[in-house]
Every structure is written in structure tokens, then in C-alpha cells.
Amino acid sequence: MDEAIKGLLVPFLGTSVGAAAVLILKNGMPKRIAGFLSDAAAGIMTAAAVFSLLLPAMEQTEAAGGAAWAPTCLGFLLGAGLLAGWDRLSLRLQRPGAVAHSTRMLVLSVSLHNIPEGMAVGAAYAALLSGQGTAMSAFALALGIALQNLPEGAIISLPLAAAGVDRKKAFLYGVLSGVSEPIAGALTIALSRVAVPALPWLLSFAAGAMAYVTGFELLPDTLKDRPLAGTAFVLMGFALMTGMDILLG
Numbered sequence: 001m002d003e004a005i006k007g008l009l010v011p012f013l014g015t016s017v018g019a020a021a022v023l024i025l026k027n028g029m030p031k032r033i034a035g036f037l038s039d040a041a042a043g044i045m046t047a048a049a050v051f052s053l054l055l056p057a058m059e060q061t062e063a064a065g066g067a068a069w070a071p072t073c074l075g076f077l078l079g080a081g082l083l084a085g086w087d088r089l090s091l092r093l094q095r096p097g098a099v100a101h102s103t104r105m106l107v108l109s110v111s112l113h114n115i116p117e118g119m120a121v122g123a124a125y126a127a128l129l130s131g132q133g134t135a136m137s138a139f140a141l142a143l144g145i146a147l148q149n150l151p152e153g154a155i156i157s158l159p160l161a162a163a164g165v166d167r168k169k170a171f172l173y174g175v176l177s178g179v180s181e182p183i184a185g186a187l188t189i190a191l192s193r194v195a196v197p198a199l200p201w202l203l204s205f206a207a208g209a210m211a212y213v214t215g216f217e218l219l220p221d222t223l224k225d226r227p228l229a230g231t232a233f234v235l236m237g238f239a240l241m242t243g244m245d246i247l248l249g
Helices: 002-019 031-063 069-093 099-129 135-162 167-177 180-194 196-225 227-248
Strands: none
Touching (some): 002 099, 002 135, 002 180, 031 069, 031 099, 031 227, 069 099, 069 196, 099 135, 099 167, 099 196, 135 167
16 A cells, blocks of 8 residues: 555656746746657657556456446546536636636646546556556556656646746646645545446546547647657657556556
8 A cells, every 4th residue: 555655646746846847947948848748748648548547447347257348438438528528617717817717727627637647546556456457567657647747737837937926836836736646546546445346447537538638738739830740759758658568567
């Protein structure tokens, strides 16, 4: 259990380190570098969704004698659908020109987007605690999500500072946006211990939500603004996460 607790904190650490960019980069992160980091994050999230979430969900369902398509496909669509619904709702709740309100909505939105990632890590460690998977494969997923959280933390803190928010407060907001990850991970572990058959559904749900974030928020900018170099970074991110999953798994 101690190993699981440490693993749940790794993605949160990635968000916090990314948010610290506002204290280090006085002029903000160069747009080109931020873009390439987001591209690599898209590749990491895609590989994590497939190899660390969907495939284990299928294997666990088949091992239990169930139909693998049900939790894998339906859980995947449910995760993507719920996150898409939240995005539509958050757009309606935004108030143009209200900085304080926009700040709260930004932190809340990213916090909610971080929940599936926390669930993913929690599900990986839940599988480990139930005798499935390995400690290194669970850590590889946690580390991969931490890497993609680096630009995510900066994406919150740097724009807030540019909008006039005190840099220390901007850093704090970035850190707070990552708190939802270890909480979601711990709740996932607790739920899976009570309802073991729910684990494949939780894995697929997290995969769907991560795929939605990748397809809706990360890849469009890649294809529009930097199709060639951006795609290369997406592929490198995918290869990095895949390699980590193989070598550490």
C-alpha cells in the first residue's frame, strides 16, 4: 500500500513542477516549446490509454470469463462522453471579462480533467494490489502521466501570471489543479477493493477521458499550427510511453 501511495503522488508532483515554471520563467514559456511539450503529452496519453488501460481492461475481463467488449467499449465511451459534457457546461458558465471567475473555472476545469488521470494511476495500483500487473508497470504509467502533467501545470500558472495574478498565487493555483489526481486515485483503489468487477470499467473510463482530452484539446493544435514537427513529437511521446511500459512492465 505504501508503494501505491507514493505512485499516486508522482503525477501530482509533475503538475507542481510544471506550475513552478511561473516562478522560474519571468517572461513565460516560449510558445514553440510549450507547443512541442503538448504534442509529446498527446503521444504519451495515447499510449497510456491503450497499453496501460484498455489492454489490461480487456485482459482482466477475459480472465474473469466476461465479454471484453462491454467494459472496454462502453466504459471508454462513457469516460469520453462525461468529459465532453463537462466541457460544454463549463463554456456556458464562463463570464467574459471576469478574471476571478475565469481563474476559478480554469482551475476547476483542469482539476476535473485530471480526475481520469488519477483514476488511471489508481486503477493500475488497484490491479497491482489484487495480484495483477507489476509494480514497475504501474509506476511507468504514473511517471508517463507526470511527464504530460509538466506542461499542464505551466499552462495554468503562466497565463494567470500574464493576466495579472500574483506569481505565487498563480503557482498555488497550478498546484491545486493537481490535487484531484491523488484523491481520484485513492478513491479508485478503495472502490476497486470493494467492487473488484468494476476495475475493468474504471480502466476503460479513464482511457476514454484521456483520449477525449488528447483528441479535442491537444491534437487539433498540432495538426493546425505545426503539422510536421508536432506530429514528430506526438510520435516520440507515444514511443517514449510505449518503451517505458515495455521496459518497466
